[in-house]
Amino acid sequence: MIVRNKVRSFLTMLGIVIGITAVMIVLSVGESVQGLILNEVKSIGSNLVGVLPGYSDENSPPSSVFGVVITSLKYGDGEAILKGNYPHIESLAMYVSGSDIVTVEDNKVSTTFYGTTASYLDVQNSSIEEGRFFTEEEEVANARVLVLGNQIAKDLFGDQDPIGKKIKIKKANFTVIGILKKKGGSLIQNEDGNLFVPISTAQNILLGINHISFMRAKIDKTENIDGAIEYIKDVLRDRHNIIDLKEDDFTVRSTTQALETISLITNALRFFLVAIAAISLIVGGFGIMNIMLATVQERTKEIGLRKAIGAKNTDITRQFLIEAMAITFISGIIGIVIGSLILILISVIINALNYHWDLIISPISIILGCIVSIGIGLIFGIAPARKASLLNPIEALRYE
Amino acid sequence: MLISVKNLQKDFINDDVVTSVLKGVTFDIEKGEFVSIMGPSGSGKSTLMHILSFLDKATGGTYNFETRDVSKLNDDELAEMRSKKVGFIFQSFNLLNRSSVLENVMLPLVYTDTLNDERVKRAKDLLEKVGLSHRLNYSPNKLSGGEKQRVAIARALINSPEVIFADEPTGNLDSKSGAQVMKILQDLNDQGHTIILVTHEKATAEHAERIIRIKDGVILDDSKVLQRLRAGGEVLNK
Numbered sequence: 001m002i003v004r005n006k007v008r009s010f011l012t013m014l015g016i017v018i019g020i021t022a023v024m025i026v027l028s029v030g031e032s033v034q035g036l037i038l039n040e041v042k043s044i045g046s047n048l049v050g051v052l053p054g055y056s057d058e059n060s061p062p063s064s065v066f067g068v069v070i071t072s073l074k075y076g077d078g079e080a081i082l083k084g085n086y087p088h089i090e091s092l093a094m095y096v097s098g099s100d101i102v103t104v105e106d107n108k109v110s111t112t113f114y115g116t117t118a119s120y121l122d123v124q125n126s127s128i129e130e131g132r133f134f135t136e137e138e139e140v141a142n143a144r145v146l147v148l149g150n151q152i153a154k155d156l157f158g159d160q161d162p163i164g165k166k167i168k169i170k171k172a173n174f175t176v177i178g179i180l181k182k183k184g185g186s187l188i189q190n191e192d193g194n195l196f197v198p199i200s201t202a203q204n205i206l207l208g209i210n211h212i213s214f215m216r217a218k219i220d221k222t223e224n225i226d227g228a229i230e231y232i233k234d235v236l237r238d239r240h241n242i243i244d245l246k247e248d249d250f251t252v253r254s255t256t257q258a259l260e261t262i263s264l265i266t267n268a269l270r271f272f273l274v275a276i277a278a279i280s281l282i283v284g285g286f287g288i289m290n291i292m293l294a295t296v297q298e299r300t301k302e303i304g305l306r307k308a309i310g311a312k313n314t315d316i317t318r319q320f321l322i323e324a325m326a327i328t329f330i331s332g333i334i335g336i337v338i339g340s341l342i343l344i345l346i347s348v349i350i351n352a353l354n355y356h357w358d359l360i361i362s363p364i365s366i367i368l369g370c371i372v373s374i375g376i377g378l379i380f381g382i383a384p385a386r387k388a389s390l391l392n393p394i395e396a397l398r399y400e
Numbered sequence: 401m402l403i404s405v406k407n408l409q410k411d412f413i414n415d416d417v418v419t420s421v422l423k424g425v426t427f428d429i430e431k432g433e434f435v436s437i438m439g440p441s442g443s444g445k446s447t448l449m450h451i452l453s454f455l456d457k458a459t460g461g462t463y464n465f466e467t468r469d470v471s472k473l474n475d476d477e478l479a480e481m482r483s484k485k486v487g488f489i490f491q492s493f494n495l496l497n498r499s500s501v502l503e504n505v506m507l508p509l510v511y512t513d514t515l516n517d518e519r520v521k522r523a524k525d526l527l528e529k530v531g532l533s534h535r536l537n538y539s540p541n542k543l544s545g546g547e548k549q550r551v552a553i554a555r556a557l558i559n560s561p562e563v564i565f566a567d568e569p570t571g572n573l574d575s576k577s578g579a580q581v582m583k584i585l586q587d588l589n590d591q592g593h594t595i596i597l598v599t600h601e602k603a604t605a606e607h608a609e610r611i612i613r614i615k616d617g618v619i620l621d622d623s624k625v626l627q628r629l630r631a632g633g634e635v636l637n638k
Binding site for chain 1: 494508510511512
């Protein structure tokens with residue numbers, strides 16, 4: 001039957017193939033994302049505390065993460081936190097960002113520029129490859145100096161030495177003073193592709209704003225993070241005159257917490273996608289049921305013959321159940337193969353984009369794919385198989 | 401006694417309308433007999449054959465096969481009787497076109513616990529007997545009608561049945577192939593096989609030793625064939 005009606009069988013199998021492919025991808029990508037998050041924690045360090053504008057509850061990110069502009073955080077807030085001389089805060093960096101297309105001779109790159117503080121290198125665990133980072137004096141003096149990420153330096157200048165060269169951002173001239181070391185991609189920030197200028201320059205010359213986007217504080221030890229978070233909250237509440245805690249206009253969170261939030265979101269997404277895959281599998285199951293009913297109809301005479309020569313009802317049931325399960329199992333295998341190919345493709349693309357991505361083809365998803373596909377054949381094959389087994393052999397033999 | 405039926409009845413009930421197809425049929429068949437059941441269409445001969453071959457159940461009377469009371473058998477036991485005790489030859493051959501000739505012949509053994517090597521050996525032997533050993537891997541739809549029916553005969557013999565039921569075996573064949581098939585049946589009978597032939601044609605029926613004539617669900621006549629036809633046209637006096 002499978003061989004005889006190739007097109008029909010293929011179309012019937014499609015639902016299962018798509019479903020299994022989806023399950024495969026969702027489960028495996030899920031595992032890769034977990035790996036990505038762990039890698040993230042490692043690369044930026046687990047002892048960072050982020051301060052974002054806008055209130056949020058425990059488990060969700062503040063709306064500023066989604067692009068809503070909230071202006072409640074100011075440069076002075078960061079200064080105040082540092083001035084308190086809280087013993088466990090080693091350093092603190094502030095950030096604003098914008099984007100522009102930067103051109104050097106023939107090279108045109110669309111990029112994100114960050115206005116940040118001189119403490120950036122320390123907080124981010126970054127280091128300079130060539131030249132220098134800007135100083136605290138430059139940070140507040142609207143200095144038109146610029147540090148290049150490792151990749152963008154190559155993209156813009158090729159083999160030339162960029163130090164001392166001029167770059168225009170938003171029609172303002174900047175002098176390149178340094179290049180950062182290559183760091184590799186990350187979820188939060190792709191440092192290698194970014195430009196860095198003093199925060200005052202970015203606020204006043206490039207963006208025309210007086211708030212900041214976020215800050216990050218580096219804490220000396222992991223066990224002091226909670227204390228530091230409370231300290232920062234106290235300072236900000238004091239400065240912003242907040243009495244009721246629910247009126248907080250900022251969110252303070254450790255990177256670990258932030259990444260946990262990301263995991264939570266990806267898990268919810270995974271669950272949602274698996275649910276969609278399940279729907280595809282159920283639809284596919286009905287397709288199998290449909291084709292098996294058609295097959296039983298077409299092969300009525302054969303069923304009659306088989307019964308005449310001694311097949312019991314259970315023999316007929318078994319035959320059609322095995323056939324249904326064979327179809328769904330083959331579909332499952334095809335789905336697993338296609339899913340694996342897509343996963344390999346995803347990994348190649350993401351790695352080409354300079355992000356860290358482990359190619360994980362989750363063994364659980366393969367086992368699950370096999371079991372689920374056979375299970376669907378069993379569940380949706382029962383009704384047609386029973387119908388076949390209950391045919392009256394005399395009438396079946398006469399069927400034309 | 402191989403087959404013994406007494407006052408066998410069969411009623412079909414359709415929308416509260418009861419149709420009596422068999423109205424009390426009584427006869428015995430000995431092992432090794434070649435019996436024709438003959439009658440016009442609607443006479444009840446097919447229904448009788450279905451009951452005798454365990455495909456259907458009587459609604460009255462008794463049917464004993466060997467020593468067993470067939471009316472007391474359940475569906476699985478009937479299937480087992482079909483598997484072990486009877487072989488079928490149909491008018492329309494009923495071969496599976498997507499299986500090879502060899503596989504078709506082996507098919508009844510799928511429902512027994514015969515080992516595969518044994519299945520192949522027996523099927524090859526039988527196909528040789530019916531003169532088709534050169535067609536083992538053909539699809540049945542590549543064969544002529546006569547060849548198809550010979551495949552079906554081989555299939556009917558594979559489980560060494562007690563009785564072979566032949567339902568209008570020459571109905572779809574030209575006279576030459578038909579004669580060939582009847583000759584094989586007579587040879588099988590000569591070798592000791594019990595054969596029950598169902599037909600509406602007198603000429604076909606007369607290849608048997610005994611004809612049970614049936615009409616409107618009752619037996620008109622049950623007698624030995626005096627002028628028995630020998631396949632190939634010659635007439636033999638038995």
